[in-house]
Amino acid sequence: DAGVTQSPTHLIKTRGQHVTLRCSPISGHKSVSWYQQVLGQGPQFIFQYYEKEERGRGNFPDRFSARQFPNYSSELNVNALLLGDSALYLCASSLPGTPLHGGGYTFGSGTRLTVV
Amino acid sequence: GENVEQHPSTLSVQEGDSAVIKCTYSDSASNYFPWYKQELGKGPQLIIDIRSNVGEKKDQRIAVTLNKTAKHFSLHITETQPEDSAVYFCAASMTGTSYDKVIFGPGTSLSVIP
Numbered sequence: 001d002a003g004v005t006q007s008p009t010h011l012i013k014t015r016g017q018h019v020t021l022r023c024s025p026i027s028g029h030k031s032v033s034w035y036q037q038v039l040g041q042g043p044q045f046i047f048q049y050y051e052k053e054e055r056g057r058g059n060f061p062d063r064f065s066a067r068q069f070p071n072y073s074s075e076l077n078v079n080a081l082l083l084g085d086s087a088l089y090l091c092a093s094s095l096p097g098t099p100l101h102g103g104g105y106t107f108g109s110g111t112r113l114t115v116v
Numbered sequence: 117g118e119n120v121e122q123h124p125s126t127l128s129v130q131e132g133d134s135a136v137i138k139c140t141y142s143d144s145a146s147n148y149f150p151w152y153k154q155e156l157g158k159g160p161q162l163i164i165d166i167r168s169n170v171g172e173k174k175d176q177r178i179a180v181t182l183n184k185t186a187k188h189f190s191l192h193i194t195e196t197q198p199e200d201s202a203v204y205f206c207a208a209s210m211t212g213t214s215y216d217k218v219i220f221g222p223g224t225s226l227s228v229i230p
Binding site: 004031033035040041042043044045048056058090092094104105106107108109110 | 120122150152157158159160161162165205207216217218219220221222223
């Protein structure tokens with residue numbers, strides 16, 4: 001079975017540019033969450049989407065947006081990039097409510113974004 | 117707001133010894149506590165989890181304990197092996213039917229010395 005796939009794996013952008021990151025969840029998983037992991041820190045929650053609707057949002061500015069498609073894949077968009085946006089962006093998929101029954105998140109390997 | 121603290125930030129043990137990582141959480145509504153292992157260049161991988169109605173859970177060399185009153189939970193790894201070397205994250209969440217917001221601790225870098 002394919003796990004959570006993210007693309008691209010690495011990219012370099014210039015300050016002020018826009019970036020789109022993509023995620024395909026595990027087959028059958030309808031919920032996708034996005035996390036930002038700055039080097040040396042734990043992942044920070046950005047968004048959770050379920051059935052194409054935003055279900056939760058972390059403490060991130062409006063420059064960050066996301067959407068989920070009918071096939072449950074997802075895109076994370078970041079506008080007006082800042083140097084501080086440099087991080088590993090992780091996508092995780094889950095069956096909603098799964099943690100109540102065990103299972104948790106399955107993470108992808110992430111997209112390493114460098115803003116110069 | 118929600119917060120998860122984790123100690124120690126780095127831990128070095130001899131192969132075969134035990135390792136213990138401790139976490140505290142702030143949101144008393146949290147009801148699910150997963151632990152993730154992250155190896156270099158990879159995303160976090162779930163290794164064990166515990167729910168709020170359980171005090172202890174064990175899976176081979178790994179065990180977790182939860183003290184809801186004190187809002188503490190811990191990871192215990194026995195008979196450590198070099199392949200246990202990685203960064204470990206504790207996390208806490210208050211899960212619902214369609215919304216699970218998982219708050220991660222800052223991580224513990226574990227080194228197992230052969």
